Amino acid sequence: MPKDSVARFLAALTPEDRRTVDSEPREEQERLAAAWESELETDAELDTLDELSPPAAEAEAARRVLDRKDD
Template identity: 70%
Template sequence: MSSDVVERFMAALDPAHRETVGSRDRAEQERLAAAWEKELEQDTDLDTLDELSPPAAEEEAARRVVERLTE
């Protein structure tokens, strides 16, 4: 697993959102990745999902961040 938060964030995105985020500059990708990490840490609803499927929780958090901050 990569320790680069942007790479981990990009891996958690679905293909359509990955393309959207991939077209942005590195600073914007880093901003979104930081928001993604914050979402994972602070959203208690994701805790249950994380226990069942960590990748699913990461994907859901990534979707939320991208939809909230890019659309």
Template identity: 75%
Template sequence: MPTDAVERFLAVLAPEHREAVGARPHEEQERLAAAWEQELASDDALDTLDELSPPAAEAEAARRVLDRGSD
């Protein structure tokens, strides 16, 4: 299991998003990973999902971060 925040973030992305985000500059990857960790920590609805399925909660947080980044 990856221990670096960027590696963990990339690991939960769908393959097509993983490739696109992996091609971005490392600083942007770090920014997205930090936003992902913040989303996981701050959203109470994700806490409930995390109790049921941690991978689903991580994937949902990643989707939200990417959706905000494309606005």
């Protein structure tokens, strides 16, 4: 598993979202990855999902971060 938070964030995205985020400047990718890490750390609902399926929790957190980006 990649240790770089941007690489981990990109891996959690759908292929279409990954292409979109990958085309962003590195600074924006880092900002989104930091928001994703924060989402994973602070959302109790994701903690429960993480116990059942870590990849699903990561994907859900990534979806939430991108949804907020588009607002």
